[in-house]
Amino acid sequence: MTASPLFFSDATPDRIDAALASDGLWLSYGACRVRVRAEASGFARILQDVYGAFPFQDQGEFADFHVRLERGRGLRRLVKPQVRFSIDGVEPFEPFPVSNALPLFEWGVNWCFGQRFNQYVLLHAGVLGLNGRALVMPAVPGSGKSTLTAALMLSGFRLLSDEFGVLRPMDGRLLPMLKPVALKNESIEVIRRFAPDARMGPVFAGTRKGDVAHLAPNAESVAELDCELAPALVLFPRWEAGAALSLLPQAPEQAFARLAFNSFNYGLLGARSFNAVADLVERSQCYQLVYSRLDEALDCIRCLMTDEDV
Amino acid sequence: MPGNKAHWHLLSLLRDVDHVRRMTLADWDLTLRLARQARLLGTIAHRVAANSVLWRLVPPEVQGHLCSALVYADHRARMVRLELGALASVIPSSVPVVLLKGAAYVAEAQPFAAGRLPGDVDIMVPRDRLDEVEHALLDAGWKFESVDDYDQQYYRQWSHELPPMRYPGHALEVDLHHTITPVTSRTRADTGLLFRDVRAVTASRYLVLSPADQIVHAVIHLFQDSELDVRLRDLVDIDALLRAYMQADADWCQLATRAQCHGASGLLAYALKYCGLWLGTPVREVVAPPMGLACRGMDWLMSATMLPHDPDTVPGLKRRMGGWAAQVRYHRLRMPPGLLIRHLSTKMGRQLAHAVRFRAASKVRDTGAGQRQPGG
Structure with a gap:
């Protein structure tokens, strides 16, 4: 052998x-x-x-x-x-x-x-890392979360997860749940154009979510599978055709509600998840990002994560 | 102890949680799967977590599963309390309502039930108040899970409970009983006695059975009202009740007397035997131990059906035959032969008709690619 x-x-x-x-x-x-x-x-x-x-x-x-x-x-x-x-x-x-x-x-x-896995709060969110801190992007239908997640990984961010924001109540850190990013319909072509070399599986046509193709996590992200991150930024993305880039601060209570109600097991964990999500928004900057151009959105997120003025 | 090496770890843990010291990560790998299948993961988790020295000996990845099981069991217990709260405000206050099994353990916050995964909410009311309670629930929005006419008639005529009901959107079903044994079965509980010796749950409108009756009920439920399939958990319940309530000689004598009143001495003997053998329960010989051919048959049946099966192997001949034999036994105990034949043939006819309808319907459905839930 x-x-x-x-x-x-x-x-x-x-x-x-x-x-x-x-x-x-x-x-x-x-x-x-x-x-x-x-x-x-x-x-x-x-x-x-x-x-x-x-x-x-x-x-x-x-x-x-x-x-x-x-x-x-x-x-x-x-x-x-x-x-x-x-x-x-x-x-x-x-x-x-x-x-x-x-x-x-x-x-x-x-x-x-x-x-x-109810030992963790399972947010419905993409999570990425930069400089040892985490960005949490809760998924709202039509937010373009997966597209943005994929593009961020392909531009130097570390991917932790695209589907599950795995929040550990004990210390408020985010764990990787690193799986291939499931791109749907138009976003498959968007990411192909964005990074022609990116490794992607075949397109599965006509599944219950439409066409689906899976983007392979890159070696840099896989290398840090054991590494959890503290949160820094909670971002609610919204893609809008033709919109100018705009960034709106979110009040903590607003961000809390949007995170909690977008979770797989918030209700099941009772007080544990309340405290964990409250801590998460308290420790992070929270914004809503409206964008139409991917490159603009990426620049903006990079600035937010490196604490530069935007 | 029965079973193979995999079962040995599970049963050893249930006998004495100190067994954690002797388990490797690979042992846990299969034990977690078996414990989950037997709905005992939360119970084990609670027992391990209660001892901080042992907890630290558990590998971190296993701790994760145990924590998750505790969180889930907590959630289910909360659902039971919510359901009981909702029922309390709907059932006329003059009706005495006795909580059975899991609902009773939750309402009384029994330490032995921590981590236990409650199934449905079982409540019992006197038979002459049954209609009143049923209508109160229906008026308040609870609905029968099955609207099948035959099921409805079967439950009402031959069973000790109504068909399961649920309030739309609620997590748990409610089983409304008027006694603890099917009206047709050979073991006939003395319902008057059950109601006579109930005790009140502190700060609530609810009642629970006397300790001895709780044990007898758990015994009847396991040996008379189940098909024994992976029912190890029911034996663990009986073990916990015995350890919690049977202190002095007098307690044991009372238990034996109670079992006799309810016609369940034989069943109690089996329960005591397997609790002692499998789970190391300290038992006293207060009822004549089962003997002879029937006893050997039961030994075989219990070891063939009660334990969770290794999910990586195909069920062997013993298990399959055991499952079949347990079903035959279950029905034989429940109904006299004439009624049984009528019941089974009606059920089979209905299943056949359903299968034909389902075939036709599934041709239409088969075009879609899949199902519901978490995306990706």
Whole structure:
């Protein structure tokens, strides 16, 4: 046997397939570790595309979630083949067409994490780091959060997460939950134009969220998977066609409400999440950013994060 | 102890939480999965967290899961209190309302129930007040979860409770009982006695069963009213109740007498046996221990069905046969044969009809790519 590859990008698809078919692969996301086993043709190659910079690990002592992707049963193996996601025998979703194994896997891991990691406040937000401090961007539909998150990572910010702002109540720090950024519809083309070299998986057309393509986290972000950050800036982005860039300070109580009501488990944590979110807005500058041009927005955010005047 | 090596860690932890000292990270990996499946993760978490020395011996990634389980159990207990608050204001104040199982433990803030994951809210009222309470709930907005005519009729005619109800948007179902055993089953609880010895919950309108009746009810629920499938948690409940309430000899004698009054001496004997064997519960031999062929059959059935199964292996023959045997047993205990045949054939007919309808409907649905919830 040859020496074990260090990263997914070094492994051959056969090697990845073999691991998926036997003991599985252990994927580190920062806040959690997932062991995945799969029988879905083509999944290995796509996994390699979007997890290329992640350490390749086909042995592990512990995983937070043990998940499986399996082919459909009976006739469904032959006719319009399907893929099913399960965790310890629980199947949270209907099967997907077998070609859509990656979106199913990504949604599945999000589901597990959102259901079972109630030791943290799980904000619905993108989180990025610069100079050892965190930027939190809560998602509001149509905010262009994923586009902005992707562009920030591609311009020197460290990506912590695109979906979950993982806030630890004990010390108010943000943990990475580093997964491929799911870009939807127009934003796929926007990011391709913004960074033609960026590593992206295939476009999955016609999923329940429209067209989806996954942007691979870069090596710089993966290198800091163990590193949590204190928050510095809470930013509510809003994309508006043709709008001039504008930055509006948000009162803490306003920012609090927008963060809390945009969380996966705020109500479930009771007083713990109230205190944690209140501390977060108290420690951070809070703004609303309206933009139409990506480059302007990026400059503005960089200035805010480096404390320059804007 | 029954089961394999994986079960050994789970049962050892439940016997004595000091077992944490002997567990590696890899042991925890499978134990967490089994404990979650058995709905016992919060209970274990609470017991470990209560001892700061042991807590520090738990690997940080495992601590995370235990914390999460505690937060979730806390949340569920809060939901129970909210539901009880809502019910209290709706049920006419002249009706005595007895809380059963989880609801009783939460209302009395029982230390042994910390971390326990409550399922539904079970309440019991006298049979002659049942209609009144049912209508009060329906008038206030609670709705039956199933509107199936046969289910409704089945529950009303043969069961000890009404079909589950829920207020739209509330987290928990309410099961409204009038006694603790199905009216058709061989074990027939003495309902008069149950109501006679209730005690009041401090600062509330609610009542709970006497300690001995709580234990007998938990025993009946496990051995008579369940299909034993991964019901280890019910045994853990009985273990906790025994440890909490059975102090002096007199307590044990009273328990034996109570079980006899409710026709549940045999079931109690089984409960005491498996509590002692599996969970190390200090038990006294106050009822004749089960013996003979039936007892060996029960040994086999319990070890085949009660424990959570290793999710990485396909269920073996013993487990599958055990599951089947437990179902047969469950129905046999619940109903006389004639009624059982009628019930099962009606159910099968309905399932068949449902499957045909579902087939037709799913052809229409099958075009979409998927489901709901967290994006990405």
